[in-house]
Amino acid sequence: MNFITSKCNNLKGRVRLKGDKSISHRAALILPLCHGDAVVKNFLFAEDTINSLNAMRMLGADIKIVNDEVHFKARGLQSLKPPVKSIYLGNSGTSIRLISGILSSIDGYFAVYGDESLCRRPMKRIIDPLNIMGADIKSILNNDRAPLLIKGGKLKGIEYSLEVPSAQVKSAIILAGLNADRETKIKEKVRSRDHTERMLKYLGADLEIKKDEIRLKGGQQLQARDLFVPSDFSSAAFIIAAAALTENSEVTIEDVLLNPTRTGFLEAFKNMGGQFEILNLREVNNELVGSIKVYRSKLKGITIEGEIIPRLIDEIPLISILAAFAEGETIIKDAQELKYKESNRIESIAYNLKEMGIEYEIRDDGLKILGNTYILKDSYNFYSFKDHRIAMAFSLVGFVLDNVRVYDCDNVKTSFPDFVEVMEGINGKIKIV
Numbered sequence: 497m498n499f500i501t502s503k504c505n506n507l508k509g510r511v512r513l514k515g516d517k518s519i520s521h522r523a524a525l526i527l528p529l530c531h532g533d534a535v536v537k538n539f540l541f542a543e544d545t546i547n548s549l550n551a552m553r554m555l556g557a558d559i560k561i562v563n564d565e566v567h568f569k570a571r572g573l574q575s576l577k578p579p580v581k582s583i584y585l586g587n588s589g590t591s592i593r594l595i596s597g598i599l600s601s602i603d604g605y606f607a608v609y610g611d612e613s614l615c616r617r618p619m620k621r622i623i624d625p626l627n628i629m630g631a632d633i634k635s636i637l638n639n640d641r642a643p644l645l646i647k648g649g650k651l652k653g654i655e656y657s658l659e660v661p662s663a664q665v666k667s668a669i670i671l672a673g674l675n676a677d678r679e680t681k682i683k684e685k686v687r688s689r690d691h692t693e694r695m696l697k698y699l700g701a702d703l704e705i706k707k708d709e710i711r712l713k714g715g716q717q718l719q720a721r722d723l724f725v726p727s728d729f730s731s732a733a734f735i736i737a738a739a740a741l742t743e744n745s746e747v748t749i750e751d752v753l754l755n756p757t758r759t760g761f762l763e764a765f766k767n768m769g770g771q772f773e774i775l776n777l778r779e780v781n782n783e784l785v786g787s788i789k790v791y792r793s794k795l796k797g798i799t800i801e802g803e804i805i806p807r808l809i810d811e812i813p814l815i816s817i818l819a820a821f822a823e824g825e826t827i828i829k830d831a832q833e834l835k836y837k838e839s840n841r842i843e844s845i846a847y848n849l850k851e852m853g854i855e856y857e858i859r860d861d862g863l864k865i866l867g868n869t870y871i872l873k874d875s876y877n878f879y880s881f882k883d884h885r886i887a888m889a890f891s892l893v894g895f896v897l898d899n900v901r902v903y904d905c906d907n908v909k910t911s912f913p914d915f916v917e918v919m920e921g922i923n924g925k926i927k928i929v
Contacts, residue, residue, distance in 0.1 A: 738924060
């Protein structure tokens with residue numbers, strides 16, 4: 497599947513997006529650990545999140561989909577058992593890392609793996625702390641990557657300092673700690689997204705956060721509760737960028753997740769000169785939610801570095817597109833984690849910027865991009881590198897420069913399966929070939 501996008505303007509309308517991917521993952525993985533019945537509304541049915549649901553079903557979780565809602569009859573961690581087959585998690589780093597924490601506290605043996613891209617992603621960062629807690633996790637190929645063989649059982653709580661800001665690593669330890677025999681303490685130097693902590697507290701967990709330390713009591717029993725999943729912020733970011741880049745545009749995105757550990761993109765966008773408003777801000781299921789009204793914006797280059805990076809790491813491909821059409825220089829630092837995503841995003845972004853004619857410089861921890869140095873051509877051909885965020889970000893170039901083709905975009909189904917339909921709904925000129 498390829499995308500073709502064409503020059504457009506006057507993006508208008510109100511958009512309600514599917515649920516947040518991170519929260520949908522956590523609902524799928526955490527609710528079966530609870531006791532009681534729960535219904536999740538606005539769940540994101542994308543390939544990654546469906547893999548999380550299917551994995552928990554393989555363990556024996558009672559999960560049914562009824563009229564686009566996900567219904568759970570939860571009986572606790574003790575009801576989950578090893579499956580007869582290996583657990584396949586597709587392209588989802590969130591699924592494999594979080595479920596490894598859960599499996600570590602279940603008696604038995606488990607094999608987990610994913611597609612070619614997932615099996616290239618580093619797993620030592622979860623293997624080490626989970627093994628310290630008492631699990632026995634091995635990389636089957638002895639390369640610190642999936643496939644993983646996990647022997648679960650009785651765990652002990654630990655004190656652990658995160659070397660790399662990572663919500664996935666933090667969450668794996670927290671989910672293992674739920675059933676450990678004493679308190680687990682996690683220190684993070686830089687705050688990463690906190691959906692796991694928020695959801696656990698909503699479900700009744702004895703979890704305390706003080707400054708840079710998370711404390712979790714072991715041996716807890718959680719109570720299932722209904723959830724509404726707010727619209728996915730990372731998906732909303734593509735609508736924000738599209739409206740900002742195209743003439744005469746004004747788009748409102750409703751009920752968007754506005755968790756402060758996720759909205760670094762909005763801060764960067766504002767600093768670049770982005771024009772938007774936040775409307776109807778409120779709390780839902782222990783998460784901040786509001787609507788975003790965004791306008792055509794004249795952008796300028798900025799430097800992005802430090803503590804904001806974990807809060808916008810998924811949006812850096814999109815920021816690179818904004819930078820390409822901004823006045824002046826944009827510098828992205830401290831973003832080494834881009835190398836370990838679905839693709840090496842530093843190299844993927846640079847390859848496609850070169851196709852645009854943009855002047856750029858690759859750095860070990862990011863990029864320097866000189867805006868408005870693109871070369872006008874009859875057409876532009878970009879590659880996704882099997883990375884959904886690269887595919888969607890570079891498709892937006894066509895809204896400005898016309899006649900863009902992005903190759904190999906099937907991967908978009910992992911996070912934003914209705915991306916094309918949503919863009920068409922606000923007058924975006926995009927088609928699938």
